[in-house]
Structures are given as C-alpha cells and as structure tokens.
Amino acid sequence: xxxxxxxxxxxxxxxxxxxxxxxxxxxxxxxxxxxxxxxxxxxxxxxxxxxxxxxxxxxxxxxxxxxxxxxxxxxxxxxxxxxxxxxxxxxxxxxxxxxxxxxxxxxxxxxxxxxxxxxxxxxxxxxxxxxxxxxxxxxxxxxxxxxxxxxxxxxxxxxxxxxxxxxxxxxxxxxxxxxxxxxxxxxxxxxxxxxxxxxxxxxxxxxxxxxx
Amino acid sequence: xxxxxxxxxxxxxxxxxxxxxxxxxxxxxxxxxxxxxxxxxxxxxxxxxxxxxxxxxxxxxxxxxxxxxxxxxxxxxxxxxxxxxxxxxxxxxxxxxxxxxxxxxxxxxxxxxxxxxxxxxxxxxxxxxxxxxxxxxxxxxxxxxxxxxxxxxxxxxxxxxxxxxxxxxxxxxxxxxxxxxxxxxxxxxxxxxxxxxxxxxxxxxxxxxxxxxxxxxxxxxx
Numbered sequence: 001x002x003x004x005x006x007x008x009x010x011x012x013x014x015x016x017x018x019x020x021x022x023x024x025x026x027x028x029x030x031x032x033x034x035x036x037x038x039x040x041x042x043x044x045x046x047x048x049x050x051x052x053x054x055x056x057x058x059x060x061x062x063x064x065x066x067x068x069x070x071x072x073x074x075x076x077x078x079x080x081x082x083x084x085x086x087x088x089x090x091x092x093x094x095x096x097x098x099x100x101x102x103x104x105x106x107x108x109x110x111x112x113x114x115x116x117x118x119x120x121x122x123x124x125x126x127x128x129x130x131x132x133x134x135x136x137x138x139x140x141x142x143x144x145x146x147x148x149x150x151x152x153x154x155x156x157x158x159x160x161x162x163x164x165x166x167x168x169x170x171x172x173x174x175x176x177x178x179x180x181x182x183x184x185x186x187x188x189x190x191x192x193x194x195x196x197x198x199x200x201x202x203x204x205x206x207x208x209x210x211x212x
Numbered sequence: 213x214x215x216x217x218x219x220x221x222x223x224x225x226x227x228x229x230x231x232x233x234x235x236x237x238x239x240x241x242x243x244x245x246x247x248x249x250x251x252x253x254x255x256x257x258x259x260x261x262x263x264x265x266x267x268x269x270x271x272x273x274x275x276x277x278x279x280x281x282x283x284x285x286x287x288x289x290x291x292x293x294x295x296x297x298x299x300x301x302x303x304x305x306x307x308x309x310x311x312x313x314x315x316x317x318x319x320x321x322x323x324x325x326x327x328x329x330x331x332x333x334x335x336x337x338x339x340x341x342x343x344x345x346x347x348x349x350x351x352x353x354x355x356x357x358x359x360x361x362x363x364x365x366x367x368x369x370x371x372x373x374x375x376x377x378x379x380x381x382x383x384x385x386x387x388x389x390x391x392x393x394x395x396x397x398x399x400x401x402x403x404x405x406x407x408x409x410x411x412x413x414x415x416x417x418x419x420x421x422x423x424x425x426x427x428x429x430x431x432x433x434x
Binding site (some may be wrong): 108 | 229
C-alpha cells in the first residue's frame with residue numbers, strides 16, 4: 001500500500017439537473033483515516049462519492065490527491081486509486097461468482113494477480129463455497145459480499161463506500177468492519193456515505209447540508 | 213492487454229450462455245429470411261433477384277437487435293462505472309466490447325448466410341458471395357451501432373431510439389453490401405469496386421465508432 005496519501009477537497013460544488021446540491025465543501029483525509037459522509041436524503045452523499053471516483057463532473061472546486069508514489073505522475077486520476085462500492089453490484093448474473101471476481105481483478109488490478117487472491121478474497125467475505133454458482137442465484141446480501149470481495153482482492157488506497165452495510169446481515173456487517181479496520185491499518189482511506197453508525201474508532205464526520 | 217482480454221472473454225461468455233444474445237440474432241435472421249417468400253409469393257426468379265437484398269436487410273435488423281443491451285446492460289448493473297475507473301482508456305474498452313459483440317452476433321450471421329440464402333433461391337456460390345459481403349460489412353454495422361448504443365445508454369427505453377439513430381448510418385453499408393453481392397452474382401459491375409468500399413466502411417467504423425461512443429459515454433455522466 002502506498003505510504004501516506006492525502007485527499008483534499010477544496011470548495012467543491014455539485015450540480016445535478018441544474019439544481020445546486022451542495023457547494024463550498026471542504027475536507028481533507030489522509031492515510032489511515034476514515035470519513036463518514038452524512039446528511040439527509042438528497043443532500044449529495046452519493047454524488048460526492050461519485051465525484052471523487054471520477055464518475056460525475058466536478059462543476060467547480062478541486063479534488064487533489066497527493067503524497068505517496070503519486071508525485072510526478074500527474075496522469076493518474078483519483079478513480080484509478082479508488083474502489084467504488086455503489087448501490088449496484090456490477091455483477092453479471094450468467095457468470096459464476098469466481099468468474100465475476102476474476103474479471104474485475106483483471107480489469108481493475110494493476111499487478112498480475114493469480115487465482116489465489118480471488119479465492120482468498122472470497123474466503124474473507126464468507127463466499128468460498130459458492131465459487132461456481134452463477135451470480136444470478138445469489139441473494140442481495142451475498143451479492144453485496146461479492147462486491148466487497150473485489151475491494152479485498154485488488155489493493156487500492158481509497159475506498160468509496162455508498163451505504164456499505166445495506167442488505168448485509170449481522171455477521172457480514174462484522175466482516176465489513178474488520179475489513180475496513182484492516183484497510184485503515186494498512187494505510188488506506190475510507191469515505192463512507194451512511195445513515196447508520198459505522199463503528200470505527202476515530203472516524204470523523206462530514207455533514208453535507210443542514211442538520212436533519 | 214490482460215485486462216482487455218479479460219473483458220473480451222467476459223462479454224463472449226455472457227453472450228454464449230443462456231439468455232445471451234448470440235443465438236437470438238441468428239434465429240431472428242432466419243425468421244426474416246423465412247418470412248420473405250411468404251410475403252413475395254412463390255416467384256423463384258423474383259426471389260433470386262431480391263435475395264441478396266433481403267439477406268442484407270435481415271442481417272442488418274438482426275445485428276441491431278442485440279445492440280441496445282451492448283452498453284445498457286453494463287450501465288444498469290453499475291459495471292460501466294467500474295470500467296471507467298482504471299488507466300485503460302474508455303475507447304479501448306468500448307472497442308473490445310464492440311469486437312466481442314461482432315464475434316457473437318455479426319460473425320454467426322455471416323456464417324449462417326449461405327444456408328439461409330437457399331430459402332431465397334440464392335444458391336451455391338451466390339450464397340457464399342453474400343456471406344463474404346456480410347463478413348466484410350457486419351463489423352461496420354456493429355461499430356456504427358456502438359455510437360447509437362452509447363448515445364442512448366442513459367435512456368430507459370433506449371432500444372427504439374437506438375434503431376432510429378443507427379439505421380440511417382447503415383445506409384452506405386447496405387448500399388455497397390448489396391451492390392457487391394449483386395455484382396458477384398449477376399454482374400455486370402466488377403465485384404471488387406463495391407467490395408473494397410464496403411471494407412473501407414468497416415475500417416472507418418473501427419476508427420470512428422469507439423471514439424465517438426467513448427465521447428458519448430463521457431458526456432453522458434452528468
């Protein structure tokens with residue numbers, strides 16, 4: 001994992017469909033830190049995560065990723081350093097669990113990955129026995145676990161999690177917590193949009209919009 | 213390179229498995245070809261004359277059929293977001309998806325053409341001539357169609373608009389595809405002239421299609 005990165009947002013503005021969602025947003029986040037993005041429905045939590053991932057145009061303001069081995073490599077975008085776990089699971093129902101994971105490992109991974117990482121990641125989220133099952137037969141919670149396995153299999157410093165605990169049962173929520181703690185311990189960063197408490201020590205809160 | 217190969221294999225696998233579009237396009241092609249004699253009547257010389265044109269129209273519609281899922285399926289399940297979150301240019305990703313789509317829909321159409329040509333009294337070498345023009349021309353259908361697929365990807369019922377957008381773009385392909393087929397079967401034109409233009413159209417589409425589609429996708433991220 002890259003050493004001591006930092007992500008800074010300066011005066012970010014988000015506009016959707018001609019309406020200003022939020023403006024003047026500031027935050028900084030460095031390695032090993034987590035940020036809980038909170039706010040009422042429609043405050044722009046998901047939009048903020050999508051902006052950081054490079055999936056949404058930044059209307060005004062700046063997002064800067066600095067430090068680590070990134071300096072001098074200006075071509076590299078934040079999206080390449082980040083994992084985005086959105087509302088959709090990006091799984092193909094006709095492919096098996098392991099095929100889905102192996103494809104995303106090959107597509108998103110920078111280094112050559114063996115099959116071992118994928119199997120280990122499936123084990124980490126408790127899906128090791130379902131590797132050959134087509135993803136169509138997974139429950140909503142199992143699909144979510146498989147998406148989480150993607151984050152484990154491919155090391156990337158920034159995790160952008162949109163309602164990460166939705167559809168997860170108690171055991172899986174504990175697994176998620178363990179994975180997030182490990183990620184932070186390895187010097188990763190987490191931005192999580194959430195309504196529920198996350199349960200990580202020292203997590204800071206970024207509230208968008210007025211208090212609910 | 214490994215990432216692109218993985219994307220190619222994924223799309224081919226999805227198309228080949230149950231529920232994929234590979235076999236449906238060929239079946240649709242078969243149905244269009246089978247309907248023609250019913251509509252035209254049992255006039256064998258007439259069927260022979262319009263045969264190549266009907267084969268081309270059938271292949272055109274069949275290749276359009278699966279096009280609306282080409283990118284929309286990836287958008288609906290969030291895959292399109294993740295496809296963009298890497299150093300790999302979106303143009304290459306789209307080009308590889310187009311290539312996999314052609315391999316699973318365009319190529320089977322060309323392979324099936326000599327057999328289906330028999331239903332239209334286009335037999336023997338004439339059928340193979342049509343197949344050859346389809347082999348050269350279907351990539352253009354796929355890669356011009358890619359642009360329409362990218363433009364309509366954000367729309368919920370984009371399939372209908374997609375057809376309206378893409379069909380006019382395919383007119384040159386249709387003209388030179390049918391012209392080359394007829395030249396090979398009846399003459400008097402030289403087969404080479406329309407056929408090389410058809411090949412040129414496919415090559416142009418290889419260049420324009422992925423770039424235009426990637427641009428449309430980027431613009432679509434509001």
